[in-house]
Amino acid sequence: MNPRALVSLALRSLWHRRTSALLTVLTLGLSVGLVLSVHRLGRDARSSFASTVSGTDLLVGARSGPVNLLLYAVFHVGDATNNVSWKSYQDVAASPEVAWTVPISLGDSHRGFRVVGTTTGFFDHLRFGDQQAMHFSSGHAFADVYDAVLGARVAHALGYTVGTSLVLTHGTGVMATQQHADKPFVVTGVLAPTGTPFDDSVFVGLDGIEAIHVDWQSGMRLPGQSVSAEEARHADLTPKTITAFFVGLNSRLSAFSFQRAINDYPDEALLAVLPGVALQQLWSIVGVAEQAIRAIGYLVVAIGLCGLVTTLLSMLNERRREMAVLRAVGASPATVFALMVAEALLVGLGSCVVGLVLLYAALALAGPWLAQTAGLRLALAPPDAAEWALLGLVVASAFVAGCVPALVAYRRTLADGLQARL
Structure with missing residues (x-):
């Protein structure tokens, strides 16, 4: 029987x-859709x-661990073990190998979202995705001490727009x-x-972070020494410490050599990490869950x-008459x-088609929600x-x-054929 007739008969x-x-x-x-979804989710994550x-x-941050530094400085998970002095930051920034630096100061929040004290260089130098620059959907970067810039999800979740007034909270989390x-x-x-996690951030200037803490010390408001917003504006708002800073090199x-120089910095215990290397270390930890799923x-x-084998075996007795007719x-x-193998192959191919349809349906339906809530963009x-390779398997x-x-x-049909001849 030629293949076309065999497939037609199997169908x-x-x-x-x-x-x-x-x-x-x-x-x-x-089942196929589940495996494909896990693979696509892991790949895009x-x-x-x-x-x-x-x-x-x-x-660059205070000496701790590469993954810890990456988590609190980039993903805003956890807190820094120590801060970096402003002098150390200036020394590194003044090095001839350095093209640009962007300092960040963490420790405050607004309605559960992290506040990032930084400079306008954050919007000019930091990139995401395929070297994409940050853009403003409305308004502009902060220019005054008490100006703030919102990440996309912060503005969407809180319903804030340009001109909205907000109050920062000292500390993060439930405390x-x-x-x-x-x-x-x-x-x-x-x-x-x-x-990226920057969508969940509120950005203010470093001088703004200093201004709201001029009448604070060691995480506590100084009793009887309240400083108004206008008085704080005219105070010395040069930071004493920052949490971490990003570095872009001329070459x-x-x-690697500049990383070693920072790690051996004599005046302070600093840690410089290559973000890509630290991300690989982080993924080696997070990836265990992906492998398990x-x-x-x-x-x-x-x-x-x-189940396919069981279904085909259970139908054999019912199909004995059919097989006898075929032999006849x-x-x-x-x-x-x-014929039996062709039927199994058709079921396998149909399952792959169903799995792909379910995958792309899930991407189309859940993709925008994941991008909005978790910052995870799933590619169609x-x-x-x-x-x-998985589908082939x-x-x-x-x-x-x-x-x-x-x-x-x-x-069975061979035995039936022999019995017929007897």
Whole structure:
């Protein structure tokens, strides 16, 4: 029997048992869709992680650990173990190898969102994604002591626009209860979405951070020494310490030597890390969960294939008459074997199609929500090499799974044929 006729016969056979075949395709398709979704989510999450601080050569903070520094300085998770003195920052910034630096000062918040004290260089030099620069969807960068710029998700979640007044809170998390109500800020700009943790940040100038703390010491307001917002404006607002700073070098070839020079800085215990290296270390920790979920997905696919074998085996007794008719019209045992394998392959191919449809439906429906709430951008891109390999593996597994009932049918029809001759 030629392949076209065999496929046509297999399709008619499946259509005759369309209910059980459809359920099998849907079950296996859900499994394939789950594995593809886990792979796509992991791939795009890794890409999102890696693109958070593209274009930055070094990240410098107080000596702790590379992952810890990356978490609190870039992803705003946790807090710094210590600060960096302003003198040390100026010494590094004045080095001839340095093209630009961007200092940041953390420790305050607004309604659960981190406040980042920085300079306008943050919007000029930091890049995300494929070397994309930050843009303002409305307004402009801060120019006054009490100006503030909002990340896209902050503005969306709180309903703030340019001109909105806001009050910063001392500290972060559930312990942030003391407000700087005497020194309110005004929103001057809203950043366009970046898909990074910066979307969840409120940006103010370093002088603004100093202004709201002129009458504070060691995290406490000084009793009886209240300084008004206007008086603070005219005080010395030069920072004494900062949390960390980003560094861009004139030549990336000097990154390793300059990193060693900062780590050996004699006046203060500093740590310089290459963001890409630290991201790889972070992903090696986070990626364990991805691998576990992916393993569960593979297990679900294996269970679906076992269900395919079970379905085909359970129908063999019902199809004995069908096989006898095929033999009577001249079909050989090999043809019966090929028919059963063809049916399994068609179920496998159908499951792959269903899995792809479910994947892209999930990306289309959940993609905007994930981008808005988690800053994770899922690409509606064609399957990559790994996904094609996975789909090929599913089809090959369906072929192997189909060989089991096909072999049983082959032996049974062969025995039936011998009995007919006797």
